[in-house]
Amino acid sequence: MASRPPTGSVTIEDVAREAGVSRAAVSKVIRNAYGVSPAMKARVTEAIEKLGYRPSVSARGMRGATFTVGFEIPELSNPFFPKLLEGATAALSDSPYQLIIAPADPAHAEGYRAIQALVDRKVDGVIAVSPMVDPAWLDALAATVPVVMIGRHDRLSAYDTVVSDDAAGAHLVMRHLLDLGHRDIVHLTPESGLAGVGSGVPQAIRLAAYREAMQEAGLGDRIRTVRAPNGEPEARRVALQLLAEPDRPTAVFASHDEPALGVLHAVADAGLTPAEVSVAGYDDIQIAAHPGISLTTVDQHGEAMGRLAAELLLERIAGRSETRHEVVRPDLVVRTSTRPPRPRGGAARLRAVGRT
Amino acid sequence: MASRPPTGSVTIEDVAREAGVSRAAVSKVIRNAYGVSPAMKARVTEAIEKLGYRPSVSARGMRGATFTVGFEIPELSNPFFPKLLEGATAALSDSPYQLIIAPADPAHAEGYRAIQALVDRKVDGVIAVSPMVDPAWLDALAATVPVVMIGRHDRLSAYDTVVSDDAAGAHLVMRHLLDLGHRDIVHLTPESGLAGVGSGVPQAIRLAAYREAMQEAGLGDRIRTVRAPNGEPEARRVALQLLAEPDRPTAVFASHDEPALGVLHAVADAGLTPAEVSVAGYDDIQIAAHPGISLTTVDQHGEAMGRLAAELLLERIAGRSETRHEVVRPDLVVRTSTRPPRPRGGAARLRAVGRT
DNA sequence: CACATGTTGTAGACCGATCTACAAGAGGGC
DNA sequence: GCCCTCTTGTAGATCGGTCTACAACATGTG
Numbered sequence: 135m136a137s138r139p140p141t142g143s144v145t146i147e148d149v150a151r152e153a154g155v156s157r158a159a160v161s162k163v164i165r166n167a168y169g170v171s172p173a174m175k176a177r178v179t180e181a182i183e184k185l186g187y188r189p190s191v192s193a194r195g196m197r198g199a200t201f202t203v204g205f206e207i208p209e210l211s212n213p214f215f216p217k218l219l220e221g222a223t224a225a226l227s228d229s230p231y232q233l234i235i236a237p238a239d240p241a242h243a244e245g246y247r248a249i250q251a252l253v254d255r256k257v258d259g260v261i262a263v264s265p266m267v268d269p270a271w272l273d274a275l276a277a278t279v280p281v282v283m284i285g286r287h288d289r290l291s292a293y294d295t296v297v298s299d300d301a302a303g304a305h306l307v308m309r310h311l312l313d314l315g316h317r318d319i320v321h322l323t324p325e326s327g328l329a330g331v332g333s334g335v336p337q338a339i340r341l342a343a344y345r346e347a348m349q350e351a352g353l354g355d356r357i358r359t360v361r362a363p364n365g366e367p368e369a370r371r372v373a374l375q376l377l378a379e380p381d382r383p384t385a386v387f388a389s390h391d392e393p394a395l396g397v398l399h400a401v402a403d404a405g406l407t408p409a410e411v412s413v414a415g416y417d418d419i420q421i422a423a424h425p426g427i428s429l430t431t432v433d434q435h436g437e438a439m440g441r442l443a444a445e446l447l448l449e450r451i452a453g454r455s456e457t458r459h460e461v462v463r464p465d466l467v468v469r470t471s472t473r474p475p476r477p478r479g480g481a482a483r484l485r486a487v488g489r490t
Numbered sequence: 491m492a493s494r495p496p497t498g499s500v501t502i503e504d505v506a507r508e509a510g511v512s513r514a515a516v517s518k519v520i521r522n523a524y525g526v527s528p529a530m531k532a533r534v535t536e537a538i539e540k541l542g543y544r545p546s547v548s549a550r551g552m553r554g555a556t557f558t559v560g561f562e563i564p565e566l567s568n569p570f571f572p573k574l575l576e577g578a579t580a581a582l583s584d585s586p587y588q589l590i591i592a593p594a595d596p597a598h599a600e601g602y603r604a605i606q607a608l609v610d611r612k613v614d615g616v617i618a619v620s621p622m623v624d625p626a627w628l629d630a631l632a633a634t635v636p637v638v639m640i641g642r643h644d645r646l647s648a649y650d651t652v653v654s655d656d657a658a659g660a661h662l663v664m665r666h667l668l669d670l671g672h673r674d675i676v677h678l679t680p681e682s683g684l685a686g687v688g689s690g691v692p693q694a695i696r697l698a699a700y701r702e703a704m705q706e707a708g709l710g711d712r713i714r715t716v717r718a719p720n721g722e723p724e725a726r727r728v729a730l731q732l733l734a735e736p737d738r739p740t741a742v743f744a745s746h747d748e749p750a751l752g753v754l755h756a757v758a759d760a761g762l763t764p765a766e767v768s769v770a771g772y773d774d775i776q777i778a779a780h781p782g783i784s785l786t787t788v789d790q791h792g793e794a795m796g797r798l799a800a801e802l803l804l805e806r807i808a809g810r811s812e813t814r815h816e817v818v819r820p821d822l823v824v825r826t827s828t829r830p831p832r833p834r835g836g837a838a839r840l841r842a843v844g845r846t
Numbered sequence: 847c848a849c850a851t852g853t854t855g856t857a858g859a860c861c862g863a864t865c866t867a868c869a870a871g872a873g874g875g876c
Numbered sequence: 877g878c879c880c881t882c883t884t885g886t887a888g889a890t891c892g893g894t895c896t897a898c899a900a901c902a903t904g905t906g
Contacts, residue, residue: 193863195548196891210572232607235591251588255547402781425758426782549892552861
């Protein structure tokens with residue numbers, strides 16, 4: 135159990151009185167600062183224990199550090215994000231820093247409010263994930279407080295970044311599908327393909343890699359992307375329409391696992407199986423390994439990314455001034471949702487042949 | 491985009507100077523306090539806008555409110571918890587309160603550290619989920635700061651509670667399984683069954699309800715509980731052993747969806763299907779609805795619970811002093827992971843008959 | 847008109863830490 | 877023995893808000 139029921143009203147003053155020293159002395163002890171004799175440290179520590187003293191983070195924040203790291207996260211329903219959080223939690227667990235998470239309220243502007251809320255609370259550093267936050271805005275922020283951004287590919291920022299090599303990951307998927315023999319491969323993405331803040335975002339990179347892989351395979355004329363907003367149900371709906379078309383694709387590569395689950399759902403809805411329509415995702419969320427799902431996907435090593443982000447942040451807090459950009463290499467995880475394409479009979483087949 | 495890149499260095503003093511009023515006046519305006527003329531409010535608001543002023547939460551915390559609500563959560567990998575968070579986020583989204591989440595570090599004591607961290611940060615109220623936190627400790631805490639606990643059945647606490655009617659939910663599952671014709675129903679639980687802090691915890695209530703339902707059905711001698719720590723892989727391992735026994739059960743009722751997924755996994759591993767071994771869970775996490783899983787489970791209405799908890803907390807912050815205990819009624823969601831038991835041949839069958 | 851009442855704004859103490867500047871004492875070197 | 881440096885501890889300013897007490901002024905009342 136915790137040391138004692140939290141009283142909340144013991145101040146540094148009380149500790150100083152109890153130990154017979156000055157406030158400044160107590161302050162030094164709790165900050166592990168220079169200039170404390172072992173004897174004094176012992177007396178102060180004892181007084182702290184005895185009184186159950188806990189320093190007020192608010193008061194600390196007025197002058198010094200809060201020993202708090204803020205983690206902004208765009209949504210919680212997507213199981214990929216908790217992976218990042220777990221990595222960060224682990225990296226911070228034996229540091230003096232406490233992690234607090236601010237979820238971006240979907241009802242408000244993407245991420246700004248949550249990040250601001252963290253900064254308002256004087257966190258010593260910020261890890262942010264929301265992909266659509268303006269890099270320029272983050273740059274300005276990074277001048278004030280250490281910032282690590284996860285998942286943006288910008289390399290000229292003032293903030294550190296941790297990204298997966300999304301191009302490599304998407305190419306892994308495409309090579310796998312092409313090797314299986316697929317030619318009609320549709321890419322499902324939330325991405326509009328327009329430039330702007332969105333460029334540099336993972337799904338934009340994956341989209342570009344998909345196009346590139348198709349071109350390289352001589353399938354430039356079969357490039358087809360379908361847009362679907364995030365979320366399993368949305369992807370399911372869109373995929374259902376797609377599968378109802380006479381010349382439906384033989385494989386769907388979704389930019390994330392969540393929509394990939396939606397596609398699998400739609401495949402089942404349509405009375406089909408991955409033997410007819412292969413499905414690949416991206417993220418390797420835990421459920422992807424379940425035999426009922428068995429989704430071929432790309433392991434981004436989210437936990438490692440979260441850990442890395444936290445480590446970079448601690449370095450920054452400790453004083454590093456050069457910007458660092460870390461890239462994590464993803465791995466393909468082949469499961470049974472991708473299989474060789476099966477020749478289809480009738481009109482669809484003829485049309486496909488005619489088009490070649 | 492957000493109003494402007496965060497400067498961070500504009501204080502209430504600057505705003506006061508800009509608007510030509512006192513600090514106290516600005517303070518009143520930003521707190522929406524009594525005694526402000528419309529004219530002054532306009533001038534101050536304008537100055538705030540112009541300078542991009544944001545009040546320091548640290549400074550506020552030294553005397554007044556921080557407009558922050560803390561949410562302690564035991565783990566993030568279990569998708570049920572994000573549901574709670576989403577409900578709370580929604581309930582707070584048009585309040586002046588910001589939600590921050592403190593994850594319990596699995597490496598440290600269950601929940602205490604995270605809750606303390608929130609209190610240290612002077613949150614205006616705490617929502618806590620970690621089931622194993624000592625109620626007495628929470629009671630002491632509740633004397634200092636408003637506390638709402640989710641998922642404990644204690645009714646004599648000083649803190650408010652929001653719980654699902656776990657007994658009713660478990661009975662729904664059991665009635666369903668019994669109606670299907672199952673008699674050999676094993677309950678999979680992380681619960682030790684010992685008294686102490688653990689009593690009053692959801693899985694303890696569900697376990698008790700399982701026992702009760704078996705007794706009532708005249709199956710008291712077939713009561714069998716199997717312990718497995720939280721997590722899909724652990725449950726899978728335990729279930730695999732269970733299924734290898736000659737007189738394996740015809741149905742497994744897991745205390746949560748995550749272990750239920752593990753059981754389904756094990757069923758597949760063993761070359762079986764839910765036609766041989768039915769599986770039921772509890773929580774109705776999103777993936778349960780997927781056709782590849784199709785898990786019969788109990789919808790706890792996690793989002794509603796999170797919303798309710800936030801609402802109770804806001805009431806407390808607003809001044810309510812009587813304790814409230816809210817119970818949410820769960821609903822059974824029948825899917826295809828539960829089916830009527832199929833008669834088995836040979837030894838297992840005979841043994842079952844002999845035992846009756 | 848004198849006086850109570852209500853409204854609007856201000857001055858200044860206060861919250862609980864950190865941080866800077868400095869004093870007192872202990873050793874060390876010449 | 878004297879000066880210099882290093883160590884240890886303290887006093888007091890400071891951070892940026894909120895809160896209390898009160899002043900100034902307008903308004904209503906007998």
